[in-house]
Amino acid sequence: MPAELAIELAMLLRQIRLFSDTPPLHRSRLFRVPTPAHAGRRRVDALRASPADLRPDLRTLMRVATRRAPDHREIAEACRAVATWAQGNGFARTAVHFAEAGAAAAPRDPHAAFIAGRTNRAVGTAWRAEIYYLRAIRKASRVRDLSTLTRAHLGLGNLFAHTGRLPQATDHFASAATTAMDCGEEWLAAQTYHDIMGLYFELDDLETALKFGQKALAAYPIHNERHPVAVHDIAVLLILKNQFTEAMMLLDLISPAPLPYEDQVLVAGSVSRAAGGLNQRDRYEAAQELVLHLGPQHDHHLDKAYVNLGFGAHALGDFELARDYAERALQVAVAKEHSYVVALSHRLMEDIDNKRPAHVPAPPLSGERAAEHQELIATLRPQMQGWRAQTWGRKENQLGPDSLGPV
Known part of the structure; x- marks a missing residue:
């Protein structure tokens, strides 16, 4: 400078x-004096x-x-x-x-307090950011400034999530989603529900995560860029519950969509894991081919795809291939500092070394839950068939920031 x-x-x-x-009352006496000549030159x-x-x-x-x-x-x-x-x-x-x-x-301006909170969070002074975010929430609530109130809750939720206070983060994200819906910002509410799903996933509460994922799907504008990703993430939750049949039904909806290449790698990895759980070797090999073709050039989700290929190979009984993919996933995840994938890779290699069998698929859903899942599939099918993110008019809002800037 x-x-x-x-x-x-x-x-x-x-x-x-x-x-x-x-x-x-005292400002006129203390401040409103002629500017000295040297101050004028300095300015x-x-x-x-x-x-x-x-x-x-x-x-x-x-x-x-x-x-x-x-x-x-x-x-x-x-x-x-x-x-x-x-x-x-x-x-x-x-x-x-x-x-x-x-x-x-x-x-008295909630927006000014929000800016102070956001700036402190960006530079790493979390305790001061928390003070200003809470101040913005109080002031915005008093004057019914819903836009600032939404973003202050989001900012504080992100702050708590990044500092490990996940229950508090979910509370503020839920408040942000409700307020966003109240002021007509369904896209922001959907993304917030999506984030809450991720937090409950980290808390290992898959049922609650699934509920918020379904709320996200109900709120997402059809052409939002994150809409297919939300469908994929719900499929992942079902895979973790060993409901491979229902997960594959969701993955089949988004696999043909014109996704970005890095998302195609992510989806193909999940397809390979579900295919392994269902003993569908041909589906596994097709997904494997896509990951190996696109992954090296579009590696944002490559570690996740590799570890899912490993789990799929393990389910198919190919332990040597499973270990190979687990080692690849570990190498990429360590470089990217993705601790969750590192832990998954170690767990998979431990299962292989100890000759533990793969998870047995859960029985297909029945009764009311099966009907709900079929209804979800029927709703999503035309949406995913017509999904084109680039056609959505509010392109600048696809990933969150708007005229107020990031939270």
């Missing part, structure tokens, strides 16, 4: 905090050294100590712009200071 700009930002930050901490140098798109916001903040002082919302927006610029250029502490200064300048 240029020295002229760094000095001016430090001076502006000091003025903003003093301005925010001073009662309004000109700082503006010359700053990026062109940042200059309007800097000029707004430079008016804090003048007779044309901006109001609290203008100060908060300008602080947000400086924080965003600083964070994008690697000046983490500067970003945090200005985000928090914006929240102090606009103490």
